[in-house]
Amino acid sequence: MLTREENELLCRTGPGTPMGTLMRRYWIPVLFSHQLPEPDCPPIRTTILSERLVAFRDTDGQVGLLAEHCPHRGASLFFGRNEEEGLRCVYHGWKYDVTGQCVDMPSEPPESTFKDRIRAVAYPCVERGGVVWAYLGQPELQPALPEWEWTVVPDSHIFATRRWQESNWLQAVEGGIDPSHVAFLHRGNTTALQRGQDSGPSPLVYARQAPMSTPYGFIMGNAGGIRGVASPSHFMMPFYKIIRRLRHDDPIGAHAWVPIDDENCMLYSWEWHPERPLTDEEIEPCKTWGSIHAETFPGSDRTVLNQGNDYLIDRELQRSGQTYTGIKGVGMQDTAMQESMGPIQDRTQEHLASGDIAIVSLRQHLLRALKDVGNGGDPPGLDPACHRERAATFIHGGV
């Protein structure tokens, strides 16, 4: 259980909030590169950490990320003309380059230098691994570029999706790192999980193992020892999970729950193999939404199964016992539970038990990081060396 104040502290990520300040210390996934497919293509609206932004790719192919509202009189730059090295507001024609500098002000006399003093809020962006990453923090604190493994493998080795989730980012991360739900919520759903239950420690066993702190977050289910297999997952600051690998040659999975605003987050999901292309057999469950990914409407981040249709829960299927929930797909089973808690879970009303030890650990790590940053220190996990940590399966002598 948390106090109302602690819950607010952990959940709210808008400008000026403590958690928002902490999150702005990291490079953050903003879009997939393919959403801006070519120079001068249409801009995209996006909201990150409660900031309304517009992303565009300029004539040279560089990505810009500007505050949505034009510095002149506030019209949305989403409607802008993306042309000749900049985004031009269609209200009065002011134009901005990727740094936010106003480079043309046709509504003013030609001799005016006013444009030189106008700059839109703009955040630096880099593209790595098919993702546009942005840094929304203080320029002097900008960390080294991200080096997550999925950003360096060839396209053939990776499958990636994203989807909009109607919940605060924290309950989504808590759902992601919650080991004790796996044996219930996802029961009967995927061959991968069934394989894991055949060969690895029971989720009910490792749910009660205390996570092990690391320089970037913590490792869950690390002790293993049951039937000679240990397959830990990692929580990495500020909102990543590297999913445990059930067999040595399986692809590795990862999620990032990026706050859109305090009541919505964007869930990025990656599966990749570090050494080889994914096989058809591995990609097939991704594309039929039997794995961690979920189907979205074409051209949209909104999921086909959603709150509005009760995730198309099939009560007959639920009753039959073939799946525990009657909801199709591991990913949507998670989303359904996390959204059902309300936009921001009221943690003053919860009753944590021994199987929630990873949840408690997550909150402790985040509160500690908030304290460190509040005292002028650095949060954990800024060093890209952390990004190279990999979920693995260990086979050992066991007990």
Ligand code: FES
């Ligand atoms: S509001 Fe954008 S140019 Fe006037």
Ligand SMILES: [Fe+2]
């Ligand atoms: Fe889950």
